[in-house]
Amino acid sequence: MVKEKKIEQLDNSAVKLTITVEQDAVRSEYDTLLKEYARNAQIKGFRKGKVPPAVLERKFGESIRHEASQKSLENALRSVFDEIEEKPLPYCTPTLTDEPDFSMESDMTFAVTYDVFPEITIGEYDGIQVEEPQVSISKDDEKRELEQLQEQNAVVVEKENAAIKDGHIVTLNYQELNEDGTPTENTRREDFTFTVGSGYNLYQLDSDIAGLKKGDSKKITKTFAEDYEHSELAGQTRTIEVEITAVKEKDLPAIDDELAQDVSEKYETIDDLKKDIRNRLEKNLETRLRQIKVDQVMDTLVENSTIPVPASMLDAELENSWHRFVHQFRAAEDQVLQLLQMQGKTKDELLEEWRPAAEKNLKRSLITQKLIELEKIEVSDDELEEELKEQAEGSGTSLEELKEYFTKQGMMPYLKQDLQERKAQDALLAKAKIKKGKKSGYLDVVQPNQ
Template identity: 40%
Template sequence: MELKKEFTDLEKSAVKLTVTVSQKDVAAAYAETLGTYVKQAQIPGFRKGHVPANILERKFGEGIKADTVSDIIDKALNEIFENDAEKANRPLPYAEPVMEKMPELDVAKDLSFSLTYDVYPKVDVKNFSGITIKEPQVTIGDKEIDEELKAVQERNAVVIDKKDDEKVEKDNIVTINYAELDENGNEIAGTKREDFVFTAGTDGTFYRIDDDVIGMKKGETKTITKTYAKDDKNESLAGTTKKISVTVTAIKIRNLPALDDELAQDVSEKYKTLDDLKKDIVKNMESAKARRIVEIKNNDLLSQLVEKNPFDIPSSMLNAELENRWYSMAQQFQTTPEQLEKMFSSAKQTKADILKEWAGASEKMLKSRIIVDNLIRARNISVTPEDVETRYKEIADRGGMSVDEVKKHYEDAKAKEYLIDDTKEQKLYDELYKEVKTVKGDAMSFADLFKGESN
């Protein structure tokens, strides 16, 4: 197809594409569409495929023209966007292109049309001046190791039911059915949950009723009234008073095993003694510490790059990210996006309110991701087979596996692609840290290092 194209950059990473298709191709497309009508048309008095073209043009003229225009536009856009040279100008998959005006067909003239749509943002990251990265200083001591050993005990505990006449105590595993009640004591639609399991006294429920069930027995129902401070960390509860009907359906306790060689052997056959287990715990903690510090440093670096290299992102990209977060939140609550909306409406909050609260952090995350992608392309960072082999060995050493086991996992194409992308990012960060200043940050505990860690 003989065509001319022109891209005009607009605000917020939008593009206007203007296309002109030659008269020769317009005429050929019209003839092809008319030919299709001739083959398929069924009109009384004529055999199928033998209706004269001029009769079809009189009867279906506007439809033939409309189909021709649609075919020309589809073929022109496919030809343009299939070209790798226009990869940067392709529409985002979740952005619907908008046609300014549907063109009118004249087989004696060229056909022109324009449409606007969002593209992946192009960012020229140049400003690295004044960037200083603080590296947290963390020491792993006996206290941290003891806490990890306690966690091992809890993971290997035997869970048994308490007697029916025994009450809920702190750290018991409790199963409840609950629902929020209105002023008249009626259940609010969309707030009912059944077989919800949590540990008493650990702040693990949406309404934070963990302590309120302490003292209840199996089968007991209780109405709990909770008033939340105006500055409560959960904005959907802040400044409200809630009535929640709770029924305890099961109470279980954990019997912790003794901290000895037998426990170590139960954890894994590779451990012969408790000391073997401790050494492995320290190794894993040191590895986790190193990964977390790298994550903190990378996030700090990207935050500063976003601040020093401002750019806009298309609204369609942000909206898609927010919808994805909403869907993920519904999965966490083991409900549907629609039911989640009802839950928040009972707290006098709308989905729009929640998405607005998320918008700032989501926009920052998207900008960080865009900067990384643009830098990788601008610096032509690639991954060699040797790089991949090195990553296999690193993963194997960290996970206590063989290299062959790691390779088997990455036989999956998507997993392999993720590993390659992650390796590109690592190589990028290695380059960037040579261009910025890194200094020692504040001392902190191992536990504090992981506070606020993203999921």
């Protein structure tokens, strides 16, 4: 059926496939369709199945030729894709670039373009220089973690006659007022709760309600800066009426054995809890330092390698990012789109902002897969079992329960892939030249964006 095929390499891991289909195959497809029309066509003046071919061709000829052309094209593509290595990516639909000139008197030639899996030329990865920050865990770091647990185990108590101050938990009703003092439509909100001093409220009323007590009301007029974080209020003057309905305060527990036991039954004394905090901080730091080194090695390798990223692959990655973004809101997609519109943005603009990071992540992923191939990295059943055991211990479930869950959810291949990628990263770090970096604080390294 296929008389000739030719593949041309294009930019960004795309190809152009040109196929010539034999005249006899095209004619056969046309004749087959004509017979089907003859069996099923109902034309006035003729019994079903008895319409002469010449009549059918006059009435349906163009439609039959178009359908025969499409079927010949599709059959040829399926046949060629079964033979060649340059198959289209799963999320890429071949695009017809040269329309076939359908004629039963000659061969039919057409061309399609599509993306294929990229051919990666990986750069030298032996001896890449990496700088590791020098971090020590201080007593203040341990104290901060302990105070967070103290905060989490605090009891909130009502303060009936207390004047509001920083740290109080306040519940209030509020609404905006028009210039004539009437309520502004759709601005009333009841039972809004926040911690004074946190700034976690639309109008940043923290200092404006200081000194008020439960039951007090107040009208507050504020002019917001031109660069105010909530754009709908930027440069605006608004009058807000507030009514305090509750004032509460956190009663912090003492840092003692009782607190440790409240945090978890596995602790008997406060020293047990402190020891566990120290171990957790050390583990978090170890994980973060490893990631910093991996990032440096991968960034260098991306720069030194040739990684053509197919457009369809990048588009699919961006669409996956969009779906994750929508999922975070726990709302319908149209609601998220409306929210973006209120902020003066569109989905396309957001995807364009994400594009550089998405392309970088794809290049890193492609390099990692190439490394797995080059280094012949495998994951044994014992290694898989050990990983499951660690995850089971960390999540407080039994090994058998976790195995059953991973198997039912079809997650075992993903776990194996994750282990392969980690082993590939370890192979990179083993070949890297690691030197001491500058001294840094724990939070600066572990939580750099906070």
